[in-house]
Amino acid sequence: MKKIWKIGLSAFLAIGLLAACNTKEATNEKPSSSEQQETTKVDQATFPMKITDATGKDITLEAPPEKIVSLIPSNTEILFGLGLNDEIVGVTDNDDYPPEATKKDKVGGMDYNIEKIIALSPDIVFAHASSMGNSKGAIEQLEAAGVKVFVVADAKNFNETYTTIEQLGQATGKLDEAKKIVANMKAKVKEIETKLDGVEPKKVFVESSDEPQIYTTGKGTFMNEMLEMIHAENVAADVNDWYQIDAEQIITKNPDVIVVAYNYVPDILKKIPQRAGFETITAVKNKAIVQVDENITSRQGPRLADGLEELAKAVYPEEFK
Known part of the structure; x- marks a missing residue:
């Protein structure tokens, strides 16, 4: 179950390009990957x-x-980031960041x-669309008991994540704080993209579980978008979503x-x-096998x-010396 949970988490609203991207088109300058989609605006x-x-x-x-x-670690990290430590009264067993979350x-x-959730008398419960297959019945029970449950969208990219952060900021009266978080994230992404501008792309294989059932990330996944953002080629992008792959492949x-x-x-x-047979792989020959923190590379x-920075350093360590 633990492995399935991790794979599921690694397992983020495109509405077109606004004036900034139009300006880039007018000058024939290609917009960066972080600008390919525009965040849905949450204004008040x-x-x-x-x-x-x-x-x-x-x-x-x-x-x-x-x-x-x-009801999910990614929501918890956002809520703590908004400064809602005192308001958060309950989290899941899987919530391990920030350290304060482990004390809830x-x-x-x-x-x-x-029963425990109802006993905590929450004004709102933040659930997540990615776990609806398991939690739909639980949500119905909570709502039947008069508990308000907000299901957060399962963001598939950075811009949808920005929207999620702003939506949670809006719902909790912390929109200004949410906008600051998003601005800081965008600035860091831009810095990374600038750092890797013109880099020679590398072929990358990402695995999220060990043999005999090796899983990897294909098209339409958050990790694939992150690889594209750092100008890396995902060798498993010929298949959609996360999928099982053979060692021979x-x-x-x-x-x-x-x-x-x-x-x-x-x-x-x-x-x-x-x-x-892995001794023939270029990554093995060059000792280019790197482990990244699954939490910060998958939690929305x-x-x-x-x-994104950790992934970039893993793929292009020579660019970050």
């Missing part, structure tokens, strides 16, 4: 307010919530403790770099070169720009 946070969640459900908030429960009341892991694809996006296997960086929250 006045109460009472009506907000619409990822399921299309409208929720009315009379005032900023004083008690909040978060726990409401379960993949299966939620409905990895050998044939011959990546320049192997990125390990999990940490549940001790000494995995030593084990990968020992796989049959404030640390995602840090994750």
